[in-house]
Amino acid sequence: MEGPGPVKNERDLLYSEEEEALRAAVRDLLADQCDAPGVIARTESDTPHHLALWKTLTDGMGLAGLLVPEALGGQGATHREAAVVLEELGRAVAPVPYLTSAVVATEALLACGTDDLLRELASGTSIGVLAVALNVAPGAAHKLVRHDDGVLSGELTGIADAAVADVLLVPADDGGLYAVDATAATVTPQTSLDLTRPLATVTLDGVRGRLLGDAEPAVRRALRAGAGLLASEQFGLADRSLTETVRYLKERKQFNRPVGGFQALKHRLAQLWLESVNLRAAARNAADALTTGEDADMAVTVAQAYAAPVAVHAAEEALQLHGGLGMTWEHPAHLYLKRAKADSLAYGTAGAHREALAALVDLQAP
Amino acid sequence: MTDAEELRRRTRELLAAHPPASTDRLDFLRARFDAGLAWVHYPEGLGGLGAPRSLQAVVDAELEAAGAPDNDPRRIGIGLGMAAPTILGFGTEEQKRRFLRPLWTGEEVWCQLFSEPGAGSDLAALGTRAVREGDDWVVNGQKVWTSSAHVARWAILIARTDPDVPKHRGITYFLCDMTDPGVEVRPLRQITGEAEFNEVFLTDVRIPDTHRLGAVGEGWKVAQTTLNNERVAIGGMRLPREGGMIGPVSKTWRERPELRTHDLHQRLLKLWVESEVSRLTAERLRQQLVAGQPGPEGAGMKLAFARLNQEISGLEVELLGEEGLLYDDWTMRRPELVDFTGREAGYRYLRSKGNSIEGGTSEVLLNIVAERVLGLPAEPRTDKDVAWKDLAR
Numbered sequence: 001m002e003g004p005g006p007v008k009n010e011r012d013l014l015y016s017e018e019e020e021a022l023r024a025a026v027r028d029l030l031a032d033q034c035d036a037p038g039v040i041a042r043t044e045s046d047t048p049h050h051l052a053l054w055k056t057l058t059d060g061m062g063l064a065g066l067l068v069p070e071a072l073g074g075q076g077a078t079h080r081e082a083a084v085v086l087e088e089l090g091r092a093v094a095p096v097p098y099l100t101s102a103v104v105a106t107e108a109l110l111a112c113g114t115d116d117l118l119r120e121l122a123s124g125t126s127i128g129v130l131a132v133a134l135n136v137a138p139g140a141a142h143k144l145v146r147h148d149d150g151v152l153s154g155e156l157t158g159i160a161d162a163a164v165a166d167v168l169l170v171p172a173d174d175g176g177l178y179a180v181d182a183t184a185a186t187v188t189p190q191t192s193l194d195l196t197r198p199l200a201t202v203t204l205d206g207v208r209g210r211l212l213g214d215a216e217p218a219v220r221r222a223l224r225a226g227a228g229l230l231a232s233e234q235f236g237l238a239d240r241s242l243t244e245t246v247r248y249l250k251e252r253k254q255f256n257r258p259v260g261g262f263q264a265l266k267h268r269l270a271q272l273w274l275e276s277v278n279l280r281a282a283a284r285n286a287a288d289a290l291t292t293g294e295d296a297d298m299a300v301t302v303a304q305a306y307a308a309p310v311a312v313h314a315a316e317e318a319l320q321l322h323g324g325l326g327m328t329w330e331h332p333a334h335l336y337l338k339r340a341k342a343d344s345l346a347y348g349t350a351g352a353h354r355e356a357l358a359a360l361v362d363l364q365a366p
Numbered sequence: 367m368t369d370a371e372e373l374r375r376r377t378r379e380l381l382a383a384h385p386p387a388s389t390d391r392l393d394f395l396r397a398r399f400d401a402g403l404a405w406v407h408y409p410e411g412l413g414g415l416g417a418p419r420s421l422q423a424v425v426d427a428e429l430e431a432a433g434a435p436d437n438d439p440r441r442i443g444i445g446l447g448m449a450a451p452t453i454l455g456f457g458t459e460e461q462k463r464r465f466l467r468p469l470w471t472g473e474e475v476w477c478q479l480f481s482e483p484g485a486g487s488d489l490a491a492l493g494t495r496a497v498r499e500g501d502d503w504v505v506n507g508q509k510v511w512t513s514s515a516h517v518a519r520w521a522i523l524i525a526r527t528d529p530d531v532p533k534h535r536g537i538t539y540f541l542c543d544m545t546d547p548g549v550e551v552r553p554l555r556q557i558t559g560e561a562e563f564n565e566v567f568l569t570d571v572r573i574p575d576t577h578r579l580g581a582v583g584e585g586w587k588v589a590q591t592t593l594n595n596e597r598v599a600i601g602g603m604r605l606p607r608e609g610g611m612i613g614p615v616s617k618t619w620r621e622r623p624e625l626r627t628h629d630l631h632q633r634l635l636k637l638w639v640e641s642e643v644s645r646l647t648a649e650r651l652r653q654q655l656v657a658g659q660p661g662p663e664g665a666g667m668k669l670a671f672a673r674l675n676q677e678i679s680g681l682e683v684e685l686l687g688e689e690g691l692l693y694d695d696w697t698m699r700r701p702e703l704v705d706f707t708g709r710e711a712g713y714r715y716l717r718s719k720g721n722s723i724e725g726g727t728s729e730v731l732l733n734i735v736a737e738r739v740l741g742l743p744a745e746p747r748t749d750k751d752v753a754w755k756d757l758a759r
Contacts, residue, residue, distance in 0.1 A: 010653075013649060014654065261746075266736035267729070267736065280650070
């Protein structure tokens with residue numbers, strides 16, 4: 001192989017008017033139904049997920065079906081629109097299973113051609129979750145359950161949003177992907193770093209499942225889409241952290257001056273802006289590549305090798321620059337830090353994606 | 367409205383009337399300019415057709431396919447990227463007609479007489495004086511860091527015409543004839559060993575008032591157009607994947623496995639990703655411009671460009687091991703072209719140190735991003751209401 005080769009068609013890295021309209025609608029809804037004090041209060045309750053919001057997003061706006069063809073009750077839209085939704089959900093650290101159900105589980109079902117479940121997920125009447133730990137990168141090894149005598153048994157950990165799942169998509173050791181009714185499984189919440197996308201263990205004890213198809217290609221496709229669109233969520237987190245910090249530093253006064261006028265801080269914020277602008281381009285590139293299917297492995301890998309450190313940096317800077325206020329439970333800075341840090345592991349770390357890139361662009365290890 | 371089809375038709379007409387194979391290079395370039403196909407977004411009669419800028423690619427592709435000569439844009443970058451948009455924006459009709467055609471064809475090379483030994487980041491504090499005498503201005507002073515001054519026919523020049531008002535208000539913009547006997551160009555040798563830059567001494571240089579660009583005292587405003595275009599020109603080049611500084615080091619990595627280490631591998635992959643993402647940001651910026659939605663991203667492009675060039679070329683020197691201890695040639699030379707990625711790794715490492723200084727230091731650019739993009743408070747300005755002649759120096 002002779003290097004990565006030329007770039008074929010340049011992608012559309014902008015937002016269309018329709019995408020901006022979609023963004024405005026989602027943002028309005030979130031401003032109305034998902035403010036930070038509400039999210040914080042919810043994390044301390046038994047129901048950290050905001051299911052009323054989920055109902056509006058899905059039932060009301062049809063957003064769970066963006067990736068599903070119209071013939072199956074979806075919107076027949078693309079990853080580009082789903083990415084815009086995720087930017088806004090990221091900005092609000094909204095505790096809804098959008099990435100896990102409307103993207104990852106939906107992609108697995110699309111790979112298997114499971115029309116009836118796709119209809120249910122697209123309409124939002126069911127929440128689906130792929131039973132693979134959140135930190136698994138596309139193509140990486142993951143845990144499987146045993147398939148013996150027609151039933152499934154085993155324990156899977158680190159399954160994001162499993163607590164609200166209606167259907168679990170479970171990879172088994174016979175190479176199959178099975179749909180399991182969540183009521184037939186034991187789902188136990190795990191105390192999670194990110195309170196707004198909580199993890200759970202899933203225990204199957206001789207449960208019947210319905211074979212959907214081959215697990216390997218379905219899981220790979222699902223995780224690739226998850227990784228690619230996660231970059232848009234990470235952009236939303238970074239952009240919001242930056243905007244809020246800039247706003248605060250224009251108001252906050254010390255030494256008889258707005259703190260945001262000190263050059264040491266101005267340069268840090270300008271640096272963060274540069275990173276966030278880059279992340280937007282990388283995330284749009286990944287969303288567009290997933291839409292066209294062209295060069296998608298490369299685009300997703302580049303986006304994920306870049307996104308996590310930026311989102312974490314933005315959240316960490318937000319905390320530091322808010323001073324003592326940023327350290328309090330009451331202030332939402334910690335929600336962004338916890339989500340950004342958890343996202344830095346989700347669907348593979350930046351390091352894991354760099355390793356994948358080494359093979360894609362022929363920059364092999366020693 | 368001139369559309370792509372119309373431009374293709376005009377380009378084919380030009381090629382039919384002036385077949386590149388049998389036409390003198392300069393004659394072809396002049397004909398291309400006169401046909402409005404030089405820069406299609408410029409007005410008619412000035413090398414353009416008032417067409418959308420994005421359609422230039424249509425013309426360029428047709429001409430390239432036909433083997434037509436180009437105007438060697440790298441040799442005349444300052445003219446194309448900085449002087450031309452400023453002359454277009456602020457020049458009189460006569461100035462536009464006199465200067466733009468030979469500028470574009472490369473018959474007349476341009477340089478930029480802005481920075482001074484006492485006015486770098488604080489460019490507006492410049493002290494080169496221009497005094498009115500009849501129909502002329504008489505200019506005295508010293509300029510520095512002037513690329514291409516030794517080959518330039520013309521210069522864009524800013525000089526102080528009123529020392530009694532605050533610094534931004536007393537500056538006027540001129541087009542300076544570099545063949546004037548009062549212009550002395552001396553090479554300024556750089557850390558690379560070569561002298562790509564010059565010092566320019568101006569002694570009783572006479573500039574006719576007809577070569578003033580914009581109103582007297584409005585030079586700072588005019589210069590903003592030049593400087594904004596400079597930053598886009600330095601950081602905003604459209605590149606293929608691995609097209610910039612990351613290209614040579616990636617090639618060396620692939621061809622010479624014996625040089626690889628784990629530490630270098632991690633750093634290389636990180637820089638490769640950052641280069642690719644930076645390329646995507648530049649591409650997104652370009653798409654925004656084409657769509658008529660210019661964004662503030664341009665201010666950041668040069669910052670990223672400078673840092674990446676420096677880190678990547680530094681890595682490349684390390685990768686080369688024993689060879690990294692060598693340098694290709696310290697001979698004092700006078701290159702005509704500025705080439706950031708030319709020559710060997712050692713040269714690239716040293717030359718890229720200038721990337722965070724030329725065209726606005728990275729420190730000043732970070733201030734610009736913080737203030738103009740993020741809206742953070744401006745630096746305290748103790749010189750705002752002080753006449754230039756009373757400033758500390």
